[in-house]
Amino acid sequence: MAVQQTFQQLLIPVLTIVGLFAVYYGVSYSFKNKLGNDDDLYVAGRTIGGFVNGSAMSASWESLATFMGVVALIVSLQLPFLALWATLLLSIPLIVLLYGQTLRRLGSFTPATFCKERYGDTMSVVMAGLIVVVMVMYALGQFIGLAKIANVLFGWPFDVSLLVIAAIVVGYVVLGGMYGVSYNAALQFWIMLTAAFFPMMLVLKSLGAAGWWFPPLGYGSLVPEMQQTYPGFFDLKFSLKWYVAMFVAMSLGPVGMPHLAQRVFTSDTIESGRRSVLWFVAITGLLFATMYSVGFAGVFWIQSQGIDIATANFDKMVFFLNFAFNGDAITGYVVAGAIAGALSTVSAHMMAISAAVAKDIREVVAPDLPETTESRLGYATIIVSGVVIALIALNPPAFLVVSILWAFALSAAAITPVIVLGVWSSRVNEYGALAASFVGGATVVVLSPHVFSNVTLGVGGLTAKIGLDAALVAVPLSTITIAVVSLVAERIDVCDVDREANQTLINRMHGYPEDGVERFGSAWPLLLLAAATVPLLWWGLLPWPA
Amino acid sequence: MQTHIKETLATLTTFVVLSLTVSAGMVFKLVGIPSITILNFPFQYFWFVVGAWVSLFVGFAIYHRYVGRLEAEKATMRKAAGPTDVDPNEAPDTVPAGED
Numbered sequence: 001m002a003v004q005q006t007f008q009q010l011l012i013p014v015l016t017i018v019g020l021f022a023v024y025y026g027v028s029y030s031f032k033n034k035l036g037n038d039d040d041l042y043v044a045g046r047t048i049g050g051f052v053n054g055s056a057m058s059a060s061w062e063s064l065a066t067f068m069g070v071v072a073l074i075v076s077l078q079l080p081f082l083a084l085w086a087t088l089l090l091s092i093p094l095i096v097l098l099y100g101q102t103l104r105r106l107g108s109f110t111p112a113t114f115c116k117e118r119y120g121d122t123m124s125v126v127m128a129g130l131i132v133v134v135m136v137m138y139a140l141g142q143f144i145g146l147a148k149i150a151n152v153l154f155g156w157p158f159d160v161s162l163l164v165i166a167a168i169v170v171g172y173v174v175l176g177g178m179y180g181v182s183y184n185a186a187l188q189f190w191i192m193l194t195a196a197f198f199p200m201m202l203v204l205k206s207l208g209a210a211g212w213w214f215p216p217l218g219y220g221s222l223v224p225e226m227q228q229t230y231p232g233f234f235d236l237k238f239s240l241k242w243y244v245a246m247f248v249a250m251s252l253g254p255v256g257m258p259h260l261a262q263r264v265f266t267s268d269t270i271e272s273g274r275r276s277v278l279w280f281v282a283i284t285g286l287l288f289a290t291m292y293s294v295g296f297a298g299v300f301w302i303q304s305q306g307i308d309i310a311t312a313n314f315d316k317m318v319f320f321l322n323f324a325f326n327g328d329a330i331t332g333y334v335v336a337g338a339i340a341g342a343l344s345t346v347s348a349h350m351m352a353i354s355a356a357v358a359k360d361i362r363e364v365v366a367p368d369l370p371e372t373t374e375s376r377l378g379y380a381t382i383i384v385s386g387v388v389i390a391l392i393a394l395n396p397p398a399f400l401v402v403s404i405l406w407a408f409a410l411s412a413a414a415i416t417p418v419i420v421l422g423v424w425s426s427r428v429n430e431y432g433a434l435a436a437s438f439v440g441g442a443t444v445v446v447l448s449p450h451v452f453s454n455v456t457l458g459v460g461g462l463t464a465k466i467g468l469d470a471a472l473v474a475v476p477l478s479t480i481t482i483a484v485v486s487l488v489a490e491r492i493d494v495c496d497v498d499r500e501a502n503q504t505l506i507n508r509m510h511g512y513p514e515d516g517v518e519r520f521g522s523a524w525p526l527l528l529l530a531a532a533t534v535p536l537l538w539w540g541l542l543p544w545p546a
Numbered sequence: 547m548q549t550h551i552k553e554t555l556a557t558l559t560t561f562v563v564l565s566l567t568v569s570a571g572m573v574f575k576l577v578g579i580p581s582i583t584i585l586n587f588p589f590q591y592f593w594f595v596v597g598a599w600v601s602l603f604v605g606f607a608i609y610h611r612y613v614g615r616l617e618a619e620k621a622t623m624r625k626a627a628g629p630t631d632v633d634p635n636e637a638p639d640t641v642p643a644g645e646d
Contacts, residue, residue: 082594083571089599090568093606097557097564101613211585217596220586234588236574243571251569270617274610281606285599292595424554511620512550513627519550 002308004323005316006152013332014153020191020336021168024343027184028176035177037371041378042109042355044178048266054279056185057092057263059192059344061254061284064145065404066192066291067338072315074295075302077462078233082292084246089288091254092263092280096273098255099423100264102509104273108265110258110352111419112360118422118505119430121364126437128356130414131258135349135356136389137407138259142346143393149335159394166390170383173347181347182266188340189283195337196290199322199330203297206325216289222300229303233296239545241472242463248536249471253408256415259348262355294318346389354381406448409467413440413474417482421529423509426502426521431495432486440478444470459544472540476533483530487523549619556616560609567601570594 007013039045048056073081099114108114112131116124143165150161173181197215204212204219211218226233236243254260267273298317301307301324309320318338322331358378362369369377417440418433445451447470449460457469464470489495499521506520507513566573570593584592 079591079594080571082591083569086594086598087569089602090564093564093602094561097560097606097609217585217587223583223586223588234591236571236579236590240572240575243569243575247565247569247572251565271614274606274613277606278603278610281599281603285596285603289595289599424557510550510553511617511624513624515623515627517548519548520554525554 003320005313005320006323007328007331009328010153012329013335016329016332017153017336017339020340023187024184025172025175027187028172028180031176031179031183034179038109038359038374038378040179041177041375042351042359043262044182044266046107046266047268048182048272048276049268050272050275051279052182052186053263053267053272053276055187055189055283056182056344057260057276057280058284058287059185059189059341060259060263060348061088061091061280061345062189062192062287062341063345064142064338064342066287066341067196067318067334068145068315069141070291071295071298071317074292075298075314075317076311078230078237078299079235080237080242081295083236083243084250085288085292087247087250088254089281089284090251091257091260093277094251094255095257095261096264096277098420100261100273101270102423103261103419104265104267104270105511106509109262109355109359110265111256111261111415112258112356114419114422115433116360116363118502119418119433123418123430123433123437124360125364126434127415127418128360130410130437130441131356132353134257134407134411134415135259135353136385136392138257138404139346139349139353139385139389140393140396141404142342142349143389144396146339146342146346147393149339153335162390162393166386169343169346169350170386173350173386174379174382178262178266178351181351182263185344185348188344189287191340192337192344193283193287193290195334195340196287196294196318199326199334200290200293200297202330203321203325204293207297207300209297215293216286219293219296219300222296225304226296226300230299233299238463241539241544242468244536245463245468245472245540248475249409249412249466249468250405252416252475253405253410253412253471256411256419257408258356259345259352262348262352291318294321297321350382350385353385354378357381357385405466406450409448409471409474410441410444412471413444413478414438417475417478421479421482421526423506424520425526426499426506426519427490427523427526428482428486429489429495429497429502431489431497432482432484435485436478436482439481440474443474443477447473457541457544463544469540469544473537476537476540479533480530480537483526487526549616549623553613553616556609556612560605564602564605567605568598570598 035041103114112124112128115127146165147158147161150156150165151158200215201212204215209219210221264273298321302309318334319331322334358381414437418437421428444467446455447457448467449456449464456464459469490497503521512519574590580589582589
């Protein structure tokens, strides 16, 4: 049975979407006069409170994938995908837990700012480079998705859609800086939630779900029928090794995401940064649970009613369900929700790229620029990042769009250990950090199927494409490298490791006074951690279960 | 116990607890899945949809409260150590008046 797959009446959807863009520009414009210096441009003057930041964190995290990619993967992977997506909920809490509070105390703009202070100029530039690569990879998918939506709505050719989208996003980011990005992202979250929740109430009611009025849990009455028509939907399917590798890549990977870390750095106080996590968890969980209902409803609908949808179109399931049960006008608002997800995320990416280039790299290569030039450079990098991402998106290399989840494996190995262990051990130094970043990053790249297709761990399929197998090897290798190289470097005079300076910075980051007490200075925790990852590394190198 | 030891243990414990409750696939594969349903949902499905999220909220809320007390201890230690040059970018620990 064929279904409606595109709009038949475009007026109300287009008016809804254009109207919301006008609102986003209005919000950014209202902050135009607040952009006085770098603090304002990159971290909103560090004035964002818990509720706004929690909402903005949620939107910046969730992206277009929440409406499209997630649903497709629930439809194709079922329960294991829920396990993976639930793990991603750990992102912001772990960032705040492991380093967000300490870097906020330092007044960092990005993790690269911290690296400059902690490890020196070289590591700062390396980290900024990694930030740019990961953010570009991430933003590509959002730009392509937005361009495809514009193509469907307005009928523009893909390349025109791409350049128009780039211009629109760059415009509202430049206008309001991080103030505009933050408050727009907060608004965009609530648009996403209402665009998912209320239409799904109507879809579930049409499908006969008894609890239709609360989509996150309202489809329980459909479970017995689902178990009959699709018995494997609730199975864990994969091995223990898969779930451990998934945890390593999908919890530690997002911890290194600079656009999420930058959200924490906008907090007005450290306590407010922690409280924003509670808001983030509460509302993100609600939206995630709502999207799971979309995936469930999609599978139920196509299985029970013989709906004919090509696998390649599963990512549009949320729109097909709404076309079928709610009509074009409501589906237009759902599309607006998807767009809101993409905008909130890609604007955060552009701010992270700009901060990394115009602040972190610039402070190393041109530390004495006049303030007005610095400021212009900040805006110029936002514009250039939008243009570059759009140009790459015109003809992207295949591996850059396979899945952003692969970038998480890269982040988990090359970024996370350097930042987290740099916060919690004064014995980690620039030599260990540089070596770990290189070893971890190179391992993920070499073992992935995207770059050297004949050098793999043999598991293949989606597991390899999203870097789970590589992460299980690269993260332990990176951890062992940072510990061993740091401790060896201390013993080599020419390395000139300044343990006292590291100790002073660690004290300051954690809020302790300079009272002569050595804190976080024992080598044993570092050695124990490295030893604990050896079995994980060994397991990662063993053949995967069939 | 010294404050920084308490801080490290609190962080490590919270990390482990949150990781195991949220990334529960590892636990289910190791110890099995309870054969019960909640609101008609198989336990594992209900856990990923709701249980993980709620346990994350509760776990982090407990951590937040405890670390708040540790921050107060650090503030007392800083006060006892005497005045220092403070970077204007460095964050205040607590909520200013009139905040949410």
